[in-house]
Amino acid sequence: MQILNSSLKNKLHKGQGAAARALNKLPSRVHHTLAQALGYPYHYPDLDPFIKCMMAAQLKQGKIGFIGADPVQSRQAFDRQMQSILSTPTAVKRVEEIRLNLASGNIAARYYHPAPHKKLPLIVFYHGGGFVVGGLDSHDEFCRLMAVHAHAQVLSVEYPLAPEASPQQIIQVCEDALAWAYQHRREMKILKNRIAVAGDSAGGNIAAVVAQRSAHSAYAPDAQFLIYPALDFKSRHPSFFAYKDGLVLTGQDIDFVTQHYVTQHQVALDDPIISPTFGKLKKLAPAFVVTAGHDVLHDEAEIYAHKLRQHAVTVKYVEYLDQTHGFISMTFVSRRAKKISIEMCKNFRKFWDRPRS
Structure with missing residues (x-):
């Protein structure tokens, strides 16, 4: 040819x-x-x-895969991969580097506002990367798409990574970041009671855990946007065996993530701090759950959506059958990935805005 x-x-x-x-x-x-x-x-x-x-x-x-035995090398390789596909970013009227002074530590964050003179809801975003790689830059473009197409402020959180940080430390920082946003809701001109949590993969796990832990607090999120989230370290569902080879996220990746994030810190596989599918599911914020059809994590996310419904949580479940894990990071090179990323951001906002009984 x-x-x-x-x-x-x-x-x-x-x-x-x-x-x-x-x-x-x-x-x-x-x-x-x-x-x-x-x-x-x-x-x-x-x-x-x-x-x-x-x-x-x-x-x-x-x-093969993107998480290896050496976390530092994994981060360097992942950053090089993301740098290799960069293109012109989506324009957002205000993008600002900020620091969050939290009780659990001083961390970096990136703040996006598509209409700086308007009051808008806020999405607190936790990036994916197996808890080991990734950061503000790796997910910058998706945060831009989310700000523009969900028409919301976005606060992207640079949480500490495993294995240097334990699940307890990571989750505490991420929960504190949500509380920080709530405490600064007036200065940020956030619409009343309109703060959501969001994340992809490991970030989806963090968003789900934070939503559970903060459910009865003043800063409990008003919605959850969970994109192909990791939710169950204990179980191996059919999708794991069907898609563990030859795709973005491999079974070997899951093994290394489990070692770096869980085993090394002596956390039980069914502890809700790492496996929210075993957590308390009543009275949680409405959840917009997205899965990729060709993904080892597909089934655990679908099961979680069913569990939430069984506990009277409002759920919108969306499945992109032809996609694999990580598609929101491919928007610079894939028209299909960009199209569906924009589509789901718009649909999340519609879900978030729907009338409630």
Whole structure:
């Protein structure tokens, strides 16, 4: 195929964003063909062909998963990967680096406001990355999309990472950040009783845990936005075995995350501080739960949505069957990922705004 010239293949092998964006403009049949040409060995017929192609290129380079035995090396590799796909960020009228002086420590945060002279609700966001990698920069673009398309202020929290920090330390910082937002609600011109928690993957776990722990406090969130969240360290559901190989998040990643975040700190696998599916689910904030069809974490998030409903919590469950874990981090290179990221931000706001009985 002339389209698949050697230059494009070589750039794709190196993970360059420009090559990925160029490839993304080509028809799905080209993506299928290139994945085959690169020797992608897994049979996922319903997976987004572009993602299949990108996974094939990574496997060709020997890249498997994103969390390894060495947390520092994992962070460096993850940061390089994210840097390689950067493009022009979504414009937001106000983006500001701030410090949060919390009882649990002084931490960095990034504040987004799409309409600085208006009162808007606030979303406190916790980034994903297996509790080990990631930060304000890795999730900057999604926070921008959320600010613009959910039409809300966003406070992205730079929490300490495992294994240097324990689950208790990480969760305490994240809960304190929510309390800080509540305490500064007037200065920030936050609409009354309109603070939500949100996060993807590990960040979705943190958002769910914080929502549970703060449920009966003055600063309890008004809504939860949980994007392919990790919710159950104890169980292995069918999706784990179906999608543990050849995708963004692997079974090996889960093992390393468990070692760095849980085992090393001697936390029980069913402790609600790491596995909110075993926590107290009554009287929690309404939850907008998003899953990816090709994701080891898919089933635990779907089960959590059912459990919340059983405890009379209002839930909106949305499933993107052709996507894999981490799609909100692919918006710079994937039109499909960007489209559905915008769609779910808009739909979360509609869910959040709905009349309540």
